[in-house]
Amino acid sequence: MTESHPSPSPLSKKVEIPESIREVEPVRSIRSPVKLVYDFVPSPPVQEYLRSYSKKRILGHRSPIDGAVFVPPRGVDPRHGVLIDEVVELPDRGHVGNFCVTHLPIPGRDDLDTPYVSAWIHLDGANVGFLGLVAGCDNDEVHIGMRVQAVWKKEEELGNTAENILFWKPTGEPSIPPDEAGNRAWDHDK
Amino acid sequence: MSKSHNFRDIAVISVASHQTKILSQVNEVQLMADLISRSRNSAGLKQEEIGFTCSGSSDFLAGQAFSFVHTLDAVGAVPPISESHVEMDGAFALYEAWVKLQIGEVDTALVYSYGKPSAGSVIDVLATQLDPYYVSPLWPDCFSLAGLQARSLLDKGSISLERMSEVAMRSQKNAFDNPNGVRSSEDISLDDLMSEPAIADPLRKSDLSEIADGGCAVILAADNKADSLCDRPAWIKGIDHRIDSHTLGARDLTRSPSASLAAEKAGRNSDRLDIAEIHGITSAQELILEKEFALEDETKINPSGGALASDTVMASGLIRIAEVASRIISGQVDRGLAHATSGPCLQQNLVCIMEGK
Numbered sequence A: 001m002t003e004s005h006p007s008p009s010p011l012s013k014k015v016e017i018p019e020s021i022r023e024v025e026p027v028r029s030i031r032s033p034v035k036l037v038y039d040f041v042p043s044p045p046v047q048e049y050l051r052s053y054s055k056k057r058i059l060g061h062r063s064p065i066d067g068a069v070f071v072p073p074r075g076v077d078p079r080h081g082v083l084i085d086e087v088v089e090l091p092d093r094g095h096v097g098n099f100c101v102t103h104l105p106i107p108g109r110d111d112l113d114t115p116y117v118s119a120w121i122h123l124d125g126a127n128v129g130f131l132g133l134v135a136g137c138d139n140d141e142v143h144i145g146m147r148v149q150a151v152w153k154k155e156e157e158l159g160n161t162a163e164n165i166l167f168w169k170p171t172g173e174p175s176i177p178p179d180e181a182g183n184r185a186w187d188h189d190k
Numbered sequence B: 001m002s003k004s005h006n007f008r009d010i011a012v013i014s015v016a017s018h019q020t021k022i023l024s025q026v027n028e029v030q031l032m033a034d035l036i037s038r039s040r041n042s043a044g045l046k047q048e049e050i051g052f053t054c055s056g057s058s059d060f061l062a063g064q065a066f067s068f069v070h071t072l073d074a075v076g077a078v079p080p081i082s083e084s085h086v087e088m089d090g091a092f093a094l095y096e097a098w099v100k101l102q103i104g105e106v107d108t109a110l111v112y113s114y115g116k117p118s119a120g121s122v123i124d125v126l127a128t129q130l131d132p133y134y135v136s137p138l139w140p141d142c143f144s145l146a147g148l149q150a151r152s153l154l155d156k157g158s159i160s161l162e163r164m165s166e167v168a169m170r171s172q173k174n175a176f177d178n179p180n181g182v183r184s185s186e187d188i189s190l191d192d193l194m195s196e197p198a199i200a201d202p203l204r205k206s207d208l209s210e211i212a213d214g215g216c217a218v219i220l221a222a223d224n225k226a227d228s229l230c231d232r233p234a235w236i237k238g239i240d241h242r243i244d245s246h247t248l249g250a251r252d253l254t255r256s257p258s259a260s261l262a263a264e265k266a267g268r269n270s271d272r273l274d275i276a277e278i279h280g281i282t283s284a285q286e287l288i289l290e291k292e293f294a295l296e297d298e299t300k301i302n303p304s305g306g307a308l309a310s311d312t313v314m315a316s317g318l319i320r321i322a323e324v325a326s327r328i329i330s331g332q333v334d335r336g337l338a339h340a341t342s343g344p345c346l347q348q349n350l351v352c353i354m355e356g357k
Helices: A044-053 B028-043 B067-074 B090-103 B122-127 B142-156 B161-177 B190-194 B223-229 B257-265 B283-292 B316-329
Strands: A058-062 A086-090 A093-102 A116-123 A130-134 A147-152 A165-170 B010-020 B052-056 B083-086 B108-115 B198-200 B213-222 B234-243 B275-277 B335-342 B348-355
Touching: A044 A058, A044 A086, A093 A130, B010 B028, B010 B090, B010 B223, B010 B316, B028 B067, B028 B108, B028 B213, B052 B090, B083 B090, B090 B108, B090 B213, B090 B234, B090 B316, B090 B335, B090 B348, B108 B316, B122 B142, B142 B198, B142 B283, B161 B190, B161 B283, B213 B223, B213 B316, B234 B257, B234 B316, B257 B283, B257 B335, B257 B348, B275 B316, B316 B335, B316 B348
Parallel strands: A130 A165, B052 B083, B052 B108, B275 B335
Antiparallel strands: A058 A086, A093 A116, A093 A147, A116 A130, A147 A165, B010 B213, B010 B234, B108 B213, B234 B348, B335 B348
C-alpha cells in the first residue's frame, strides 16, 4: 500500500528487522474485500403487502390477542410473539405521531433538500407508526398530532417497493391533541 | 463435574424444531414464533414465566445487521424480558442459559436458534470466519477445508473411503423416520454411495452435510421446577465447551482435542451412553468425533440422521441437544451425549451429557 496510513502504535520493545527486508517498504495494512450476495425472498405477508402497496392500498395485520393493528404487516404480534393472519386495509391518511428535522443529507438522495422532516405517521385505525417524510408545508409548521395524507408517486412509477409514497402532506383538518397522538399499541388493552 | 461446586440440577424439559431444504412460506420470525410457542406450550409456560431468554444466530448468514433483534418479535418481549444473544450455534446459547440458571436468580430459560442458509452462499459466509489475513482472502469453502481434513485422515490410514460411506449410509437410513431429515433413504446401498463422484476430493456429495433452513427452541428448568413441569426431564449431567487453535496449520486436523476434552469434562466416562448425537459437517468429521468420544457399539450414533441429513448452520448443534433430550423425555433412552461444533474443521466443540432419572 502506498497511501499514507496512521503509524502503528509504538511497540514496547524495539523490533530488529532482518537485513533482507530492511530496504523494503513496510506493510502497514492489507485489504481483503468481502462481498456476499443474498437472494432475499419476502415472506408471503410481506409479498401481499408490497403488491397491494403498488396499487396504493396499505395493508396491516390485526392481532388475535387484543385487536391492535400493525403496519406494515410482519406476520407476528411482536408484543406477544403470536402469529397473525388477519389482514386489514388502512386509509392513506393519519396524523404525525412524532417527527425529526434532519439537517444532514441522505447519501444517494440528491432529490431531498435539507433540512427535511421524517415522521412516524399514525394511519387511522393503526396502532403503530408508519415511517415517512412530511412535506407540503414549512418545516416549522410540522407538529405532533398534525393530520396528514399520502402523496403517492405517479401511477407509472409505482412498484413492489417501500418507496411508493413520496411524502405526507397536511390535510388542514384539526390536529389530534398531543396526548392522544402517537403509538397506542402498547396500551391498547388498558 | 465436581460435587464441591454445588451445581444446581438443570434439565431440558421441552423442545421443538423444524428443518427443511428451503423455507419459502415463512420467514425466520414466523418460523420461530411457531417453534417457540410450541416449546413453551408443551412446558406449560408463558413468556412472562420464563426467567431468561438466549438465542443464537448469524447476521452474516441473514445478510442483515442486528437480525436477531427482528427475531425477538417471535418471542413476545413485552413486558420487557431478560435476554441475550450469541453469534454462535444455539448450543452455545444453551450453555449461557445453563450458566445463568446456575447463578440461581432464575429457574427457567428459553433457548432458540435458527438459520436460513438458502438466502445466500453459506460456504462463502463461513469463509469469513477464518483468519482475515492469511486464509479468508483465499475464500476456502468449509467443505474444501473439510476435504483437506478427510485427506489427512486417509493418508494417516485412520479411516477409509468405505468407512466414510458407511457413515453417510447410516445418516440417510436413520433420517428416514425423521420428519426434519432432508436427505434420507430407506434402502440406499454402500455401492450407490461409493459410486458418487467426489466433490471436495475425497468427499462425495453424501459425505457432505445437506444444507437446510430451520430452527430449534428448547426450554430449560432447574431443580423442582423441572420436575413440576415435566414427567421425565432430560437432566444435564455435564456440559462443557473447549476450543482448538484458529490457525489451521497449527492443528493436527486428524484429531479434535477440544472435543475429547469437552467430553471428558462433561463426564462422558461416568456411565454408558444409549445414544450420541454428534455434529459433523462431513462423514469424516463424524468418524473423528466417534474416536474422540470413544463411542462403542452399545451407543446408537445419530439416530436422527445427524447434521449430514439436514444441516442448519447456527441450529444444528442445538438440534443435537434437542434430539437427545426428546428421546430421554419420551422414555426411549436413559442417557445420551449431544455434541455441537463451530468454526472450521471441528475447531470449537461443546458436549452435553443428559440423563433421565
